[in-house]
Amino acid sequence: MKLTILFGGASFEHEISIVSAITLKDKLSNFDLNFVFCDQDHTFYLVDAAKMKAVTFSKGEHKKMPQLSLANGAFVQKSMFGSTEHKGTVLNLIHGADGEDGTVAALLDFFSIKYIGPRVDASTFSYDKRYTKYLCDAINVKTVKYEVLNAGKHSNITIEYPLIVKPARLGSSIGVSIVKDESELDYALDCGFEYDKALLIEPFIEGVKEYNLAGYMANDKMHFSIVEEPQKEEFLDFEKKYMDFSRSEQVLKADISDELIAKLRANFERVYRGLFEGSLIRCDFFVVNDEVLLNEINPIPGSMANYLFEDFASSIEELSDSLPHSKRAKVTYEYIHSISSAKGK
Amino acid sequence: MAIKSIQYKQHTFDISYEIINPNEKVDIIILHGWGSNKGLMKQAFGSQMEGFRHIYIDLPGFGGSTCSVALESTDVARIVELFMIHINAAKDIILGHSFGGKIALILEPNVLVLVASAGIYIEKPLKIQAKIALTKVFNMFGLSKFRSLFIAEDAKKLSKPMYETFKNVVNEDFTTEFKNFNKKALLFWGKEDTATPLSSAEKITTLVKDSTLYTYEGDHFFFMKNAEDISTKIQSAFLSTLSH
Numbered sequence: 171m172k173l174t175i176l177f178g179g180a181s182f183e184h185e186i187s188i189v190s191a192i193t194l195k196d197k198l199s200n201f202d203l204n205f206v207f208c209d210q211d212h213t214f215y216l217v218d219a220a221k222m223k224a225v226t227f228s229k230g231e232h233k234k235m236p237q238l239s240l241a242n243g244a245f246v247q248k249s250m251f252g253s254t255e256h257k258g259t260v261l262n263l264i265h266g267a268d269g270e271d272g273t274v275a276a277l278l279d280f281f282s283i284k285y286i287g288p289r290v291d292a293s294t295f296s297y298d299k300r301y302t303k304y305l306c307d308a309i310n311v312k313t314v315k316y317e318v319l320n321a322g323k324h325s326n327i328t329i330e331y332p333l334i335v336k337p338a339r340l341g342s343s344i345g346v347s348i349v350k351d352e353s354e355l356d357y358a359l360d361c362g363f364e365y366d367k368a369l370l371i372e373p374f375i376e377g378v379k380e381y382n383l384a385g386y387m388a389n390d391k392m393h394f395s396i397v398e399e400p401q402k403e404e405f406l407d408f409e410k411k412y413m414d415f416s417r418s419e420q421v422l423k424a425d426i427s428d429e430l431i432a433k434l435r436a437n438f439e440r441v442y443r444g445l446f447e448g449s450l451i452r453c454d455f456f457v458v459n460d461e462v463l464l465n466e467i468n469p470i471p472g473s474m475a476n477y478l479f480e481d482f483a484s485s486i487e488e489l490s491d492s493l494p495h496s497k498r499a500k501v502t503y504e505y506i507h508s509i510s511s512a513k514g515k
Numbered sequence: 516m517a518i519k520s521i522q523y524k525q526h527t528f529d530i531s532y533e534i535i536n537p538n539e540k541v542d543i544i545i546l547h548g549w550g551s552n553k554g555l556m557k558q559a560f561g562s563q564m565e566g567f568r569h570i571y572i573d574l575p576g577f578g579g580s581t582c583s584v585a586l587e588s589t590d591v592a593r594i595v596e597l598f599m600i601h602i603n604a605a606k607d608i609i610l611g612h613s614f615g616g617k618i619a620l621i622l623e624p625n626v627l628v629l630v631a632s633a634g635i636y637i638e639k640p641l642k643i644q645a646k647i648a649l650t651k652v653f654n655m656f657g658l659s660k661f662r663s664l665f666i667a668e669d670a671k672k673l674s675k676p677m678y679e680t681f682k683n684v685v686n687e688d689f690t691t692e693f694k695n696f697n698k699k700a701l702l703f704w705g706k707e708d709t710a711t712p713l714s715s716a717e718k719i720t721t722l723v724k725d726s727t728l729y730t731y732e733g734d735h736f737f738f739m740k741n742a743e744d745i746s747t748k749i750q751s752a753f754l755s756t757l758s759h
Contacts, residue, residue: 322520356602357534360517364531364579 181266214238262287288469296467337366384475395478399424531579535569548613552578563746585679592621635715636688693722705737
């Protein structure tokens with residue numbers, strides 16, 4: 171199967187995206203893969219598969235590779251004697267800004283390029299954690315209670331310690347801190363505000379059970395991964411989370427009842443249906459007193475959560491065969507024609 | 516990393532900083548040199564001196580910190596001081612590299628750690644003096660575009676306020692301030708330093724009463740390879756101040 175992996179982006183998670191792409195090169199080795207790198211200045215490069223190594227990008231070697239531009243239905247490589255079109259389905263693997271905030275989705279939709287990844291509306295609701303809360307309220311999915319802090323505006327936090335501080339619009343654990351008492355609060359807020367003007371404050375629930383579930387819809391049916399219980403120290407900070415992100419071995423299935431699995435799947439489906447079609451997402455849940463709470467939605471999970479799927483390559487193939495089509499309005503000029511003919515011109 | 520906004524003379528400075536060992540009770544403030552940033556300093560000292568709370572600061576206009584107005588060294592020091600008040604930091608130990616050494620001196624900590632510090636005026640070689648004179652003549656005739664031919668490597672690519680700041684601070688002489696400093700000073704120097712030569716260090720030791728100079732193989736950035744030894748000496752010097 172032919173697939174273009176689009177990665178990089180002007181995002182705090184740029185480097186994670188590079189490692190995700192390298193991991194997928196290995197996981198989808200039976201595919202006919204193209205690699206398109208978006209650098210931080212929004213230039214696209216066609217990267218030779220043999221050069222898919224982290225240092226290629228840190229050393230800036232990609233700058234010598236062919237540049238690509240977008241045209242209807244394809245990435246285009248211009249050369250002295252014409253141009254080559256790179257058609258085919260794109261896998262949007264840009265984490266964080268650009269990839270998950272709807273920018274890339276809008277760009278690919280505009281140019282009628284088929285892609286695996288969240289659409290614009292789905293991106294909006296998953297990228298900003300405040301909107302995720304609004305979404306959950308609307309579809310009756312429970313979440314942890316929260317308060318919002320805005321930079322430059324003083325407001326008191328009423329949630330009791332220990333609490334967790336998160337930038338509203340960042341994936342992974344960048345800028346996230348756990349605050350045990352007041353003495354730690356100031357620094358935690360400063361750390362969060364480095365990344366976003368809005369912060370979410372939530373109670374930190376010690377020893378909470380965490381479960382991750384990934385899935386996608388194909389042929390109008392939900393397909394779920396195994397449920398993972400991530401091992402955690404207190405919580406995974408950025409380095410711990412991603413230093414082993416290329417983890418390739420199958421993780422162990424969480425040892426939980428069928429009943430809980432069914433509950434998690436039901437919540438997942440409520441989030442997914444009608445919004446996330448075309449993407450493979452991972453939802454991270456908490457379970458508190460038998461109640462399932464949604465913690466966050468990862469519409470482009472690290473390495474596409476490949477380690478949660480028994481046959482990841484087939485899953486991607488299945489998903490790419492049932493991508494939604496964006497409907498484009500037909501312009502017929504009927505209205506103008508009718509006016510013109512009424513005027514007798 | 517973190518950001519804190521500081522108001523100073525009707526301007527807002529976003530100061531980027533990072534704290535290591537947040538629960539330790541003794542503070543060491545670490546200031547970088549001109550054109551550098553806290554990342555470099557953290558690379559050297561981040562894993563050392565576990566008993567201290569390390570506070571790494573990007574000086575205004577460097578790294579992640581902003582600066583939209585020309586400053587003098589005393590302004591920079593005042594901004595650092597305001598910032599320290601905000602995060603409740605004490606002047607136990609302040610370490611400054613190069614330009615950061617001058618800022619550390621102005622802040623008058625209990626233990627002043629000067630790593631290849633600036634602050635002693637050195638007569639410029641004739642060649643540089645000629646370049647400056649020539650540039651000034653060009654400027655007079657409105658030929659300021661020739662500026663880029665003569666401008667110092669340190670000053671290239673600087674924003675206007677930072678270029679003005681550069682001109683403000685580059686020729687400062689702190690002989691008097693060194694003489695008036697009456698707490699403990701530790702000096703660490705690279706023997707092959709050309710930016711702030713070893714002769715500066717020798718002069719400072721004659722000015723500061725309680726000062727000790729340690730020299731190392733290496734240039735202006737010798738501390739990158741000698742952080743462990745430097746750290747050990749800072750720790751024992753700090754402990755000695757407690758016994759008095």
